[in-house]
Amino acid sequence: MKxxxxxxxxxxxxxxxxxxxxxxxxxxxxxxxxxxxxxLMEKVDYDFSxxxxxxxxxxxxxxxxxxxxxxxDLAIEIEEYLKENPKAAVVNLGCGLDNTGRRCDNGExxxxxxxxxxxxxxxxxxxxxxxxxxxVACDLNDTSWFDKIDASGGAVFFASGVFYYFxxxxxxxxxxxxxxxxxxxxxxxxxANKKAGNLLRKTWLKVVKIKDVSSFFAVSKAEKELPLWSxxxxxxxxxxxxxxxxxxxxxxSGIFRFLAKxxxxxxxxxxxxxxxxxxx
Numbered sequence: 231m232k233x234x235x236x237x238x239x240x241x242x243x244x245x246x247x248x249x250x251x252x253x254x255x256x257x258x259x260x261x262x263x264x265x266x267x268x269x270l271m272e273k274v275d276y277d278f279s280x281x282x283x284x285x286x287x288x289x290x291x292x293x294x295x296x297x298x299x300x301x302x303d304l305a306i307e308i309e310e311y312l313k314e315n316p317k318a319a320v321v322n323l324g325c326g327l328d329n330t331g332r333r334c335d336n337g338e339x340x341x342x343x344x345x346x347x348x349x350x351x352x353x354x355x356x357x358x359x360x361x362x363x364x365x366v367a368c369d370l371n372d373t374s375w376f377d378k379i380d381a382s383g384g385a386v387f388f389a390s391g392v393f394y395y396f397x398x399x400x401x402x403x404x405x406x407x408x409x410x411x412x413x414x415x416x417x418x419x420x421x422a423n424k425k426a427g428n429l430l431r432k433t434w435l436k437v438v439k440i441k442d443v444s445s446f447f448a449v450s451k452a453e454k455e456l457p458l459w460s461x462x463x464x465x466x467x468x469x470x471x472x473x474x475x476x477x478x479x480x481x482x483s484g485i486f487r488f489l490a491k492x493x494x495x496x497x498x499x500x501x502x503x504x505x506x507x508x509x510x
Contacts, residue, residue: 248274391420
C-alpha cells in the first residue's frame with residue numbers, strides 16, 4: 231500500500247526534493263547516486279505529472295544538478311569530520327526524506343534526523359530509523375532537542391536547503407547556542423546571497439503568502455559576515471557547484487557548467503562550514 235500525499239501540504243514539500251534526487255541520479259549517474267530516493271518514490275502515491283513535464287526543461291535539469299552537488303558537498307564535509315571523530319553524532323537538521331546521514335554511515339557513528347512532528351511521522355512510515363539512528367520530532371528553534379544528541383564522540387550537523395526559510399536572527403541564535411553546547415563540533419549548510427535566496431523561495435513564499443523577504447537569512451561573504459556572531463566559531467565557505475567538483479563530466483553540458491560558475495559567483499551559492507571552538 232502506497233503512502234498518499236495531498237497537494238498543497240507540508241508533506242508535498244517532502245516529495246518534490248525526493249523526486250529531484252531521483253532524477254539527479256538518472257541524469258548525472260557519474261556525479262550522484264541516491265538509491266533510496268528511487269525506492270521511496272515507489273512507496274508514494276502522488277501525481278508527479280506536472281513535475282515530470284517541468285523536468286524536461288533546461289533550468290529544471292540544472293536545478294536537479296544543484297541538488298546533486300549540494301548533497302555531495304555536505305557528504306564530503308560529514309565524512310571528513312568522521313575520519314577524525316568516527317563515533318560522532320551525525321545530525322540532519324530539517325531532514326525531510328533525505329538519507330545523507332545513512333549514506334555517510336561508517337559503522338560507528340550515531341545518526342539523528344530532525345524535523346517537525348508531521349514530517350517525522352511521514353519519515354517513520356517511509357524511512358524508519360535504522361541501527362544507531364533516531365528520527366527526532368522537534369522545532370529546530372526550540373533547542374531542547376540538544377538534549378537528544380549524544381555528542382560524547384563529537385558532532386557534525388548539516389542542513390540542506392533549510393536556512394533559506396529562517397530569519398537571520400533565528401540562524402544566528404541557533405548557531406551561537408550550538409557553539410556553546412557542542413564545542414569541537416561542526417555545522418555545514420548551503421547558503422546564497424539575497425538575490426538567489428529570493429529566487430529559491432519564490433514558490434514557497436507564494437504558498438504561505440509572505441511578502442516581506444528582507445529578514446530571511448542570506449549571506450554573500452560568510453568568512454567576513456558570520457564570525458561577527460560569536461567568538462566561539464571559525465567560518466569558511468566554498469562554492470557549492472564548483473567548490474568540491476569541477477563538473478568536467480560527459481553528462482554535464484557546457485551551459486550547465488556556465489550556469490554553475492554564475493551560481494557560485496554572482497549568486498554566491500556556497501557551502502558554509504562553521505567549526506565550534508574547543509572550550510578553554
